[in-house]
Amino acid sequence: MTEEENLPHNTIMLIKGLATQAGKRRAVRPRFDAVLAAALLVSFLAATAIVLLTAGTRPDLMVIISTWTFQFKVVGMILIAVGTVLVARHIVQPGVPVHLLHGLGPGVAFLLLGSLFDRSGFPLLGAHTYSVPACAGVIILSSIPALGAILAAMRAGTPTHLAQAGAVAGLLAGSVGALSYTIACLNDGASFVALWYLVSIGIVAVIGAITGRIALRW
Amino acid sequence: MDTREIRWAEAMRAERVGDSMAYEAFLREFAIFLRRLVETHLRRTRFGVAETEDVVQEVLIAVHSRRDQWDIQRPLLPWLNAITRYKIIDTSRRLGRDARMRIDLSEEEWARMFTSDCINFDHNLADAERLISELPRKEQAAVRTIALEGASTGEAAKKLGTSDAAVRVAFHRSLKKLMLAAQGRL
Known part of the structure; x- marks a missing residue:
């Protein structure tokens, strides 16, 4: 190829150097899936510890654990977490299209349907004046270590849209935090859960987008 | 399908x-393609030829260091595209910061530029040593052996017990870091 004359000497030297490494593998890089699984485990334990230290479990936990109001929260958060994991697996691969709505759709739809059919009459702003700030505060706080662990896990992959990848890490961290918070949450209204849990997760996603731009650089 | 996709994916396999x-043939062809792309991109900014080369090399190293992560089942061009796009943006942002830093000197720093201190050889050597000592260990060794002791990359590789290519990459990377560090502390 005559065009090769276009390349300056030092670039050609670099290429020659890189080419000699063909087929040579460094120690096997850990797979993203495995790293993410470990990060999620750490995230969940840390989030639960923070919930226990700040809010504690609700006194009647053993009674309500078998009720639909409790399970509604748990199922909703697991759906969002699983959907976000699927998105996260794509977002760390360069050039693979990401469908955030497909990932979040089932969880959000489940929460909205739940609040639509909720006849309990529990107030949207919670049982107490401090319900909303306490709920959002504990969810966000317990998501912070999770966010750190998930961002660190993402570095095992190759994210190329850092703010987006950070936001996805935030969504996942937020849903882990919210899942842990279900053991403390005193508000059983489905619309309270749908609205304020999602708002809290959204705030963690914004924090993730901002920190991801720096933390995910490579 | 794009013949480039077929040829390059074959080379990556x-x-x-x-x-x-x-692999070398692919890297060369990709580098030529990259240069045109980067030139068009940088023409819109105020960077020149040296920066183009910088960005091209950054992309080549990025593709090389992540090559294991390309999933053979998926098309290669979108993968290369995404990495290239990211590295062009990331590097030109960094270059922009450097350019600003080079101009953004305080009164005191401007004054210091004209004192004889700057061209004092001993001072420069001490400065260089300090900058080198902040590099990662492997890169430090590469710079010391090649730049300060004057060894060839082959000799350096033998001495450091690694491959020729690894030394080249380490040397190349550390030179870049040293230049950045030196510009930052002008």
């Missing part, structure tokens, strides 16, 4: 079984 000829 050949790389996995150690075909360095095919």
Whole structure:
């Protein structure tokens, strides 16, 4: 190829150097899936510890654990977490299209349907004046270590849209935090859960987008 | 389908079984393609030829260091595209910051530029030593052996017990870091 004359000497030297490494593998890089699984485990334990230290479990936990109001929260958060994991697996691969709505759709739809059919009459702003700030505060706080662990896990992959990848890490961290918070949450209204849990997760996603731009650089 | 997709993907698969000829041919072709792309991109900014080369090399190293992560089942061009786009943006942002830093000197720093201190050889050597000592260990060794002791990359590789290519990459990377560090502390 005559065009090769276009390349300056030092670039050609670099290429020659890189080419000699063909087929040579460094120690096997850990797979993203495995790293993410470990990060999620750490995230969940840390989030639960923070919930226990700040809010504690609700006194009647053993009674309500078998009720639909409790399970509604748990199922909703697991759906969002699983959907976000699927998105996260794509977002760390360069050039693979990401469908955030497909990932979040089932969880959000489940929460909205739940609040639509909720006849309990529990107030949207919670049982107490401090319900909303306490709920959002504990969810966000317990998501912070999770966010750190998930961002660190993402570095095992190759994210190329850092703010987006950070936001996805935030969504996942937020849903882990919210899942842990279900053991403390005193508000059983489905619309309270749908609205304020999602708002809290959204705030963690914004924090993730901002920190991801720096933390995910490579 | 794009013939480039077929040819380049084939070369990337050949790389996995150690075909360095095919890999080198791909890297060269990709580098030429990259240069045109980067030139067009940087023309809109105020950077010149040196920066183009910088960005091209950054992309080549990025593709090389992440090559294991390309999923053979997926098309290669979108993968290369995404990495290239990211590295062009990331590097030109960094270059922009450097450019600003080079101009953004305080009164005191401007004044210091004209004092004889700057061209004092001993001072420069001490400065260089301090900058080198902040590099990662492997890169430090590469710079010391090649730049300060004057060894060839082959000799350096033998001395440091690694491959020729690894030394080249380490040297190349550390030079870049040193230049950045030096500009930052002008």
